[in-house]
Amino acid sequence: MSYLEATNDLYKEAALTPDVGLCCTTNPIWELPGLKIPKIMQEMNYGCGSTVNVRDLTNNPKMLYVGVGGGMELLQFSYFNRQKSGVIGVDVVDEMLEASRKNFKIAEEQNDWFKSEFVNLKKGDALNLPVKDNSIDVAAQNCLFNIFKADDLKKAIDEMYRVLKPHGRLVMSDPTCEQPMNDRLRNDDRLRALCLSGSLPIAEYVKALTDAGFGTIEIRARKPYRILDPKNYPTEKLIYIESIEVAAIKDPMPKDGPCIFTGKAAIYFGDQDYFDDKKGHILLKNQPIAICDKTAGALADLGRDDIFISESTYHYDGGGCC
Numbered sequence: 014m015s016y017l018e019a020t021n022d023l024y025k026e027a028a029l030t031p032d033v034g035l036c037c038t039t040n041p042i043w044e045l046p047g048l049k050i051p052k053i054m055q056e057m058n059y060g061c062g063s064t065v066n067v068r069d070l071t072n073n074p075k076m077l078y079v080g081v082g083g084g085m086e087l088l089q090f091s092y093f094n095r096q097k098s099g100v101i102g103v104d105v106v107d108e109m110l111e112a113s114r115k116n117f118k119i120a121e122e123q124n125d126w127f128k129s130e131f132v133n134l135k136k137g138d139a140l141n142l143p144v145k146d147n148s149i150d151v152a153a154q155n156c157l158f159n160i161f162k163a164d165d166l167k168k169a170i171d172e173m174y175r176v177l178k179p180h181g182r183l184v185m186s187d188p189t190c191e192q193p194m195n196d197r198l199r200n201d202d203r204l205r206a207l208c209l210s211g212s213l214p215i216a217e218y219v220k221a222l223t224d225a226g227f228g229t230i231e232i233r234a235r236k237p238y239r240i241l242d243p244k245n246y247p248t249e250k251l252i253y254i255e256s257i258e259v260a261a262i263k264d265p266m267p268k269d270g271p272c273i274f275t276g277k278a279a280i281y282f283g284d285q286d287y288f289d290d291k292k293g294h295i296l297l298k299n300q301p302i303a304i305c306d307k308t309a310g311a312l313a314d315l316g317r318d319d320i321f322i323s324e325s326t327y328h329y330d331g332g333g334c335c
C-alpha cells in the first residue's frame with residue numbers, strides 16, 4: 014500500500030468516527046456575530062492552525078479549499094462570502110465529502126445566514142485538481158500538504174498555482190520542523206498521514222512555494238504543535254514540531270528574487286524626517302515599517318547606524334515594503 018492509500022484509509026476512518034485528538038490546533042473557536050460552528054465540526058477539526066483571514070476575503074473572492082475535513086473552515090469562508098458555490102471544496106475521500114455534506118446541513122440549521130449551496134463539494138485529488146486554470150482568488154489547505162513526499166508536494170503546489178488567478182492567494186497552515194527526522198519516521202506511512210513526520214523546515218517549505226513561481230510569501234503565524242518523544246516514537250531525540258500559517262501570492266517573481274515576509278520591521282531613528290533608500294522604501298522617523306527579508310538584507314548592507322532592523326517575529330499581518 015502506498016503512503017497516499019494509507020492516508021486515504023486514515024481519513025476515511027476519521028470521517029466515519031470523529032477523532033478529536035487527531036490534529037492539534039491551538040486556535041480558539043471562532044466567535045463572530047451570528048456564526049455558530051456545530052460541535053461535530055469542532056470535533057472534526059483536523060487542522061493545525063487557521064487559513065481564514067479577513068484580509069484575504071474582500072470583494073467576494075472565488076475560493077477553493079482542498080482537503081475539506083469536517084468542513085469548519087469552509088463554513089468560516091462562507092461567512093464572508095455567502096454566494097452559491099462561493100467556496101469549492103475538494104477531497105479525495107468519499108466518506109469525508111459525505112461527512113462534511115452532513116455537517117453543512119447541521120450548520121444550516123444553526124446559522125440562519127448559511128445555505129449548504131454556498132459550498133460546492135467535488136471529489137478530486139490535490140495532485141490533479143478538478144478546477145479550471147486561473148479561476149480562483151483564494152485557495153486554501155490546512156494540514157494536508159505536509160503529508161506529501163517531495164515530488165507530490167511539488168505537484169500539489171503547482172496545481173494550486175495553476176488554478177489561481179494572477180495575484181491570487183494560496184493560504185496554508187502546516188506543521189514544520191527545524192530538526193532532522195530519521196528515515197524510520199519519514200517513511201512511516203501512518204505517522205506521515207497523521208501530520209507527524211512529513212514536515213519540512215520553514216526555509217524548505219518556503220522554497221517549495223517560490224520554486225513554483227509565487228513571488229510574494231507571507232509567514233503569518235508560527236506556533237507550537239507537537240512533540241515526538243523517544244518513549245512513544247521511533248526517535249532517539251525529542252523532536253519539536255511547530256505549525257505555521259503562510260500565504261503564497263501569485264505575484265510575478267521579482268527580478269531580484271521573491272519577497273518573503275517573516276515579520277521583520279525597520280525603524281529609522283536618524284536626524285532627518287525620513288530615510289529614502291531610492292528603491293521605493295521610505296522610512297518615516299521612529300515609525301516601524303514591515304519589510305521583507307530581501308529589503309532587510311539590503312538595508313543592513315548599507316551599514317548605517319540610524320536604522321534598526323528587527324528579528325523575524327513570524328507574525329506578518331500586511332503592509333510595509335514591496
Ligand SMILES: C[S@@+](CC[C@H](N)C(=O)[O-])C[C@H]1O[C@@H](n2cnc3c(N)ncnc32)[C@H](O)[C@@H]1O
Binds near residue numbers: 025081082155
Ligand atoms: C489533516 S486533514 C485536514 C482537514 C481540514 N483541512 C481541517 O483543517 O480540519 C486532511 C484532509 O485532506 C483530505 N485528503 C487526503 N489526501 C488528499 C488528497 N490527495 N487530495 C485531496 N484531499 C486529500 C483528507 O480526506 C482530509 O479531509
